[in-house]
Amino acid sequence: MSRIDWTSHQGGPLRGEITVPGDKSVSHRSLMFGALAEGTSHIRGFLEGEDTRATAAILGKLGVRFETPAPGERIVHGVGLHGLRGTADTLDCGNAGTGMRLLAGLLAGQAFDSTLVGDESLSRRPMRRVTDPLGEMGAQIDTNDGKPPLHIHGGRKLKGITYHPPVASAQIKSALLLAGLYADGTTEVIEPHPTRDYTESMLKAFGWPIEYSPGKAKLDGGHTLRAVDVDVPADFSSAAFFIVAACIVPGSELRLKAVGLNPRRTGLLAALELMGADITVENERTSGGEDIADLVVRYRRLHGVALPLDIVPDMIDEFPALFVAAAAAEGMTTIRGAAELRVKESDRIASMANGLKACGVLIDELPDGAMIRGGQIHGGTIDSHGDHRIAMSFAIAGLLASGPIVIGDCANVATSFPGFMELANGVGFNLGPVR
Numbered sequence: 362m363s364r365i366d367w368t369s370h371q372g373g374p375l376r377g378e379i380t381v382p383g384d385k386s387v388s389h390r391s392l393m394f395g396a397l398a399e400g401t402s403h404i405r406g407f408l409e410g411e412d413t414r415a416t417a418a419i420l421g422k423l424g425v426r427f428e429t430p431a432p433g434e435r436i437v438h439g440v441g442l443h444g445l446r447g448t449a450d451t452l453d454c455g456n457a458g459t460g461m462r463l464l465a466g467l468l469a470g471q472a473f474d475s476t477l478v479g480d481e482s483l484s485r486r487p488m489r490r491v492t493d494p495l496g497e498m499g500a501q502i503d504t505n506d507g508k509p510p511l512h513i514h515g516g517r518k519l520k521g522i523t524y525h526p527p528v529a530s531a532q533i534k535s536a537l538l539l540a541g542l543y544a545d546g547t548t549e550v551i552e553p554h555p556t557r558d559y560t561e562s563m564l565k566a567f568g569w570p571i572e573y574s575p576g577k578a579k580l581d582g583g584h585t586l587r588a589v590d591v592d593v594p595a596d597f598s599s600a601a602f603f604i605v606a607a608c609i610v611p612g613s614e615l616r617l618k619a620v621g622l623n624p625r626r627t628g629l630l631a632a633l634e635l636m637g638a639d640i641t642v643e644n645e646r647t648s649g650g651e652d653i654a655d656l657v658v659r660y661r662r663l664h665g666v667a668l669p670l671d672i673v674p675d676m677i678d679e680f681p682a683l684f685v686a687a688a689a690a691e692g693m694t695t696i697r698g699a700a701e702l703r704v705k706e707s708d709r710i711a712s713m714a715n716g717l718k719a720c721g722v723l724i725d726e727l728p729d730g731a732m733i734r735g736g737q738i739h740g741g742t743i744d745s746h747g748d749h750r751i752a753m754s755f756a757i758a759g760l761l762a763s764g765p766i767v768i769g770d771c772a773n774v775a776t777s778f779p780g781f782m783e784l785a786n787g788v789g790f791n792l793g794p795v796r
């Protein structure tokens with residue numbers, strides 16, 4: 362991939378109405394369940410990002426046929442639970458931890474061997490969190506010292522287990538539930554803190570008997586998935602960059618339309634509310650079983666907070682944006698209990714701390730968070746470490762900075778948010794490529 366750098370100049374106020382692209386978590390899952398179902402599923406609002414396209418390409422190699430009637434739509438011709446075909450090709454998940462971890466569970470139950478690989482960032486990320494419990498279920502998965510590539514042996518007989526993951530992770534839970542479809546007996550996951558429940562809700566929609574409540578999910582193997590159509594809501598995690606931007610840039614008033622508001626995703630709204638933000642939720646409704654609404658965000662001066670520990674898992678992808686909100690707020694913000702950030706697409710605590718320091722912000726890095734002293738953000742040159750959410754966070758910081766922020770290595774924004782720059786500039790950002 363060729364290197365792309367951006368410069369974010371002072372801009373705003375942010376005004377207008379936007380719809381951000383489809384949810385990444387729901388898009389990955391809709392492909393997987395559509396593929397394993399009997400019949401044809403029509404997905405609307407599908408995220409045309411590199412992560413979700415990588416999952417589609419992998420399922421395509423395994424014999425699933427897709428049609429793309431229009432951008433953001435897929436028709437999935439399901440092959441049934443036992444209809445995937447093995448391939449000698451390696452299966453490339455690109456940058457996508459969700460793709461790799463969920464597919465590890467799905468492939469552990471197949472009759473054929475498969476090999477999952479990823480890009481440089483994904484190749485550094487921990488996989489034992491899924492391969493260990495899948496091994497307890499009877500899977501055999503070889504790793505490179507706990508990291509990708511994953512070589513998954515086929516033809517293994519799986520049995521259900523009750524598992525208590527040591528970290529709150531929807532990816533771990535989902536990998537086990539996917540393997541559980543192929544297992545004898547009951548697979549149960551009991552989490553230390555509830556995580557996003559899209560796997561559970563989608564299994565239910567596809568007709569698989571499942572019992573679940575926040576933090577608990579339980580299913581038996583041996584049923585059938587029946588195709589259903591899926592409406593993918595707009596991704597809260599993509600909306601987050603615009604929510605924070607409108608909170609911190611004076612004079613802003615921005616409407617974000619039809620955003621998915623799954624309660625396990627919206628911790629950022631609670632955090633910003635504690636910081637004094639002016640965000641209203643309008644037109645609340647449900648779509649495809651998920652809560653969606655329009656968010657109207659108006660500028661109001663934020664103040665620093667000690668972030669409550671219990672909302673951390675509900676905003677795990679939103680921390681890079683929150684670091685910028687904290688840097689723009691008055692006073693100190695303390696973030697603890699967020700060590701998981703160190704094993705995302707980059708070490709997000711280090712990436713944000715180093716980047717904000719380069720922009721003159723006073724920040725102390727902690728093993729599981731940071732202390733951020735709000736104040737003036739200056740111009741600077743930062744490295745996104747190829748992490749989409751770090752790149753977009755510094756694009757927001759640039760709106761307020763006293764000089765331009767040059768952001769290195771932004772190509773991976775396309776993994777989750779194709780068209781970010783155009784959408785951002787349309788509502789008042791001043792963002793461009795470095796030539």
Ligand code: S3P
Nearest residue numbers: 386459529530531532533677678
């Ligand atoms: C995801 C779960 C989260 C999140 C990721 C998407 C999912 O990871 O960070 O972007 O779709 O299940 P963890 O569950 O590992 O925290």
